[in-house]
Amino acid sequence: MKAATERSLIIVIILAVISVVAIIAVSVWQSERLQDTADSIRHTNSVLFRTKDVVSAYVQYELSVKNFLVSGDSSLLPLSRQSSDLLYAQLDTLRELTKDNPLQQKRLDTLRRTVDDNRQVLDSSTALLLLGRRQDAGDLIASREGQDFVTRVQSLLGRLQSEENQLLAIRRIANQRVKSRLQEVFMGLIIVVGILIIVVVRKIRADIVRRKEDARRLSLFSQELERQVLSKTADLQASEEKYRTIFYKSPLPKWIYDQETLRFMEVNEAAILHYGYKEHEFLSMTIRDIRPPEDVNDLLDDIKDATRQNGETRHGVWRHLKKNGEPIVVEITAHSIFYNNRKARMVVVNDVTRQKRGEAIMKQLNEDLRKRASELAASNAELERFAYIASHDLQEPLRMVSSFLQLLKKKYKDRLDEKANQYIHFAVDGSERMKGLILDLLEYSRLGFSKENFGEVDLDHVVTEVKQMFAEKIKNAGAHIETRALPVVHADKIQMGQLFQNLISNALKYRGPEKPLIRLEAIEWPEHWLFKVSDNGIGIDPQFFEKIFVIFQRLHTRSEYSGTGIGLAICKKIVERHGGRIWVESEMEKGSTFFFTILK
Ligand code: ADP
Helix, strand or coil: CCCHHHHHHHHHHHHHHHHHHHHHHHHHHHHHHHHHHHHHHHHHHHHHHHHHHHHHHHHHHHHHHHHHHCCHHHHHHHHHHHHHHHHHHHHHHHHHCCCCCCHHHHHHHHHHHHHHHHHHHHHHHHHHCCCCCCCHHHHHHHHHHHCCCHHHHHHHHHHHHCCCCCCCHHEEEEEHHHHHHHHHHHHHHHHHHHHHHHHHHHHHHHHHHHHHHHHHHHHHHHHHHHHHHHHHHHHHHHHHHHHHHHHHHHHEEEEECCCCEEEEEEHHHHHHHHHHHCHHHHHCEHHHHCCCCCHHHHHHHHHHHHHCCCCEEEEEEEEECCCCCCCCEEEEEEEEECCCEEEEEEEEECCCCHHHHHHHHHHHHHHHHHHHHHHHHHHHHHHHHHHHEEEEHHHHHHHHHHHHHHHHHHHHHCCCCCHHHHHHHHHHHHHHHHHHHHHHHHHHCCCCCCCCCCEEEEEHHHHHHHHHHCHHHHHHHHCCCEEEECEEEEEHHHHHHHHHHHHHHHHCCCCCCCCCEEEEEEECCCCCCEEEEEEECCCHHHHCCCCCCCCCCCCCCCCCCCCCCCCCHHHHHHHHHHHCCEEEEEEECEEEEEEEEEEE
């Protein structure tokens, strides 16, 4: 931009100089031309003067000769000779002056011849007169009259003059033209130079303004630069200070060691505090000195490895020794850096001794827990086997007690009094209830843990079957069961049937004053399905939310609602067998929602 302006400025200055030179050249040339025409005019003027001189010289010569001829006074002769010489001298001058004009030369030649002729006549007359032959002289003169010399001379001179006058007029016009051309050229060049000067001045002014603006901007820029440099320097100092502080005041022990000599170069306060060495002690040691001797070889191998993988950040778990000999387990993070022109590594230490100890304890606890769980599972299985065998084996004696009681009632009814019959009735009822409980227990304990009956189960299908099973009950209660599309799951089909059967039957059984409205819904989660079975029944007191899932736990008497308290315990066992869990949310008199999950 700036270069372009300077270039155009230089071009304008060059043009201005060329114009000035051109003005000078043109004016010199024109003035020379002017000079030439002026010289021509002057020359024409002097030719005219000379012509007049010739005329007057001729007249004078003619007069002097005539005077002599009339008076015969010979003293007049020199005068006439003088006049004749003057005339010729004038004619010579005139010839010299008009030598550039052949036409005039020709006329002068004619004039000279005429003058010569005339002079010859006059000289002959003069000679005759001097010889005293006045008469002859007079005749000769008279014969000359016939030739009319004077008129011829005058007419020749007149033509000469008119030619010169014409030339004078032409030259004056030419002179005038040159003058006005010169003026025009001057005016034109003055205008051009004026314009150029204006352009140059404007350009220079603009340039000055721009330069001033540039200078102002430059000064602002340099001020800003200075400010930024100062602020960056301050930032740099602050950040250096910050990093020093971060290093020295870090709660984690840190140090920098020389990668070749393994000598400590810097240690922070936390390292001094944690390891118990003073700073100068640290700086006189190498990192080998804080390792148990048996770990030193591993350390050296690791350093070799680290040097090979130049620049990589390394992590590791090592054993260190404090100054008091206490061993600690540390997690190390080491970065390669350049420090004081040496290849070095900066190490951050995290003492994980307690954590590692905790981990070991946790590991032991987990191990114990796993052992306990498998023991528990074994004992559960044992218990279930026992419950199964017991309930199975109990059936037979119970059936005996029950049938003998029936027999007793039948055979001895009339022989026994009212009270004995009532006791027998209670005993029969009790044995019936016991039979029911034993059957429930048998069903519960039969729910094995094997997955051999697992397969793809369409729950929509399962629920439809349950609804058909309860069709009568649903109709009588005026119940409405709403089902949103249920998924296909990997499960035991019979147990899925039992699960929905128990939940739907409970929802129908524990109905409120309104017609039962039961909703079944499934929500998909990444790893499992969440099912909701909600009703508008009597609801459950939150304090019993856990208890209702325990076997034989009921919240009502048999006279209020039939049942043995096994249904939800079976549900819980089935759900857990499918890797899920079951829980309830409920509000008294508003209804309950049973949630359970099934693994995908
Ligand atoms: P049962 O129905 O034979 O008593 P369950 O194990 O099925 O045994 O239920 C345990 C108890 O939980 C029931 O006695 C009842 O008090 C309560 N319960 C179960 N389902 C519902 C329900 N949908 N609404 C209200 N209470 C319920």
